Amino acid sequence: MARAKTKATNEATTETAAGVAAPVTGPCPCGLGRPYQECCGVYHQGRAAAPTAEALMRSRYSAFAVGDQPYLLRSWHPSTRPARLELDPAQRWVRLEVLSVQGGSAFHSEGSVEFRAYCREHGQEDVLHEHSRFVRDQGAWVYLDGEG
Numbered sequence: 702m703a704r705a706k707t708k709a710t711n712e713a714t715t716e717t718a719a720g721v722a723a724p725v726t727g728p729c730p731c732g733l734g735r736p737y738q739e740c741c742g743v744y745h746q747g748r749a750a751a752p753t754a755e756a757l758m759r760s761r762y763s764a765f766a767v768g769d770q771p772y773l774l775r776s777w778h779p780s781t782r783p784a785r786l787e788l789d790p791a792q793r794w795v796r797l798e799v800l801s802v803q804g805g806s807a808f809h810s811e812g813s814v815e816f817r818a819y820c821r822e823h824g825q826e827d828v829l830h831e832h833s834r835f836v837r838d839q840g841a842w843v844y845l846d847g848e849g
């Protein structure tokens with residue numbers, strides 16, 4: 702059966718022709734509805750630290766969406782962080798759904814977030830369903846690991 706055709710919107714893209722991230726304007730990819738520069742951009746640019754595990758998780762999703770590898774690496778726990786990270790420029794992250802959150806507040810040292818992240822690659826939509834675990838490293842929330 703053919704996939705239903707969705708109407709493409711011609712909004713400004715966050716990528717240049719070379720696939721390099723350009724300065725991001727407009728709503729934050731994480732879906733909270735605030736402008737990127739006042740939302741996850743604050744964490745990406747190091748102007749503040751994500752106060753909760755959920756905020757960190759959203760900021761990491763946004764980092765995938767805008768292609769911010771350095772942020773993904775530095776928000777990863779040193780014990781599980783890969784040496785380097787290649788982002789696939791053909792993969793476009795289109796939507797995030799946070800399904801549940803456990804712990805991860807200002808009063809916790811651990812937390813987990815269950816989410817679905819939707820991406821599109823070569824016209825195919827794919828869904829990543831994951832429970833991610835977060836811990837504090839020197840006070841700041843970092844990603845530890847995740848399972849589907």
Ligand SMILES: [Zn+2]
Nearest residue numbers: 729731740741
């Ligand atoms: Zn955001």
